[in-house]
Amino acid sequence: EAGVTQSPTHLIKTRGQQATLRCSPISGHTSVYWYQQALGLGLQFLLWYDEGEERNRGNFPPRFSGRQFPNYSSELNVNALELEDSALYLCASSLPARNTEAFFGQGTRLTVV
Amino acid sequence: GDSVTQMEGPVTLSEEAFLTINCTYTATGYPSLFWYVQYPGEGLQLLLKATKADDKGSNKGFEATYRKETTSFHLEKGSVQVSDSAVYFCALRSFSGYSTLTFGKGTMLLVSP
Numbered sequence: 001e002a003g004v005t006q007s008p009t010h011l012i013k014t015r016g017q018q019a020t021l022r023c024s025p026i027s028g029h030t031s032v033y034w035y036q037q038a039l040g041l042g043l044q045f046l047l048w049y050d051e052g053e054e055r056n057r058g059n060f061p062p063r064f065s066g067r068q069f070p071n072y073s074s075e076l077n078v079n080a081l082e083l084e085d086s087a088l089y090l091c092a093s094s095l096p097a098r099n100t101e102a103f104f105g106q107g108t109r110l111t112v113v
Numbered sequence: 114g115d116s117v118t119q120m121e122g123p124v125t126l127s128e129e130a131f132l133t134i135n136c137t138y139t140a141t142g143y144p145s146l147f148w149y150v151q152y153p154g155e156g157l158q159l160l161l162k163a164t165k166a167d168d169k170g171s172n173k174g175f176e177a178t179y180r181k182e183t184t185s186f187h188l189e190k191g192s193v194q195v196s197d198s199a200v201y202f203c204a205l206r207s208f209s210g211y212s213t214l215t216f217g218k219g220t221m222l223l224v225s226p
Contacts, residue, residue, distance in 0.1 A: 027213075033213065045213060056213045099164045100145075101147055102214050103161050104158070107155075
């Protein structure tokens with residue numbers, strides 16, 4: 001069974017540009033989470049989607065946005081990129097039951113120059 | 114709100130030493146608890162989990178017991194190997210409200226031969 005897949009693996013953008021990151025959850029998983037992991041730091045929660053709806057949002061500016069498609073895949077968009085947006089962006093998926101674990105993809109390394 | 118507190122690292126050990134990484138949590142109700150591991154350059158992998166009080170999760174020689182009375186979920190391993198060098202994250206998934214996944218800041222473990 002395929003795990004959580006993220007694309008692209010690496011992304012280099014110029015300050016001010018927009019970045020789009022994609023995530024395909026494990027088959028049957030309806031919840032998708034996005035996290036930012038800056039170098040040397042822990043995971044900062046960005047967004048949580050479930051059944052196509054945004055369920056929760058972390059403390060990030062509105063230029064971080066996303067959506068979940070009918071097939072439960074998800075997209076994270078970052079507008080007006082800033083140098084400090086450079087980080088590893090991790091996507092995770094889970095079943096809707098609240099006592100189940102989340103499975104992570106390998107991440108997208110975004111570098112803003 | 115929910116929170117997870119982990120001991121700060123790095124934790125530096127010699128091969129075959131005993132490992133303990135402390136984790137305590139604050140949550141409403143009875144959350145599910147998880148330990149994840151992140152090897153360099155990779156995403157997070159689920160290491161073990163426990164879904165109710167007194168449950169013991171175990172995997173690859175690692176163990177953690179869900180202690181409701183002390184709100185703790187400490188990770189232990191009797192004899193660490195160089196290959197265990199990684200960052201370890203304690204996490205919880207709460208049953209209250211919209212259930213997101215809350216992580217601690219992570220603890221880096223360095224094992225020398």
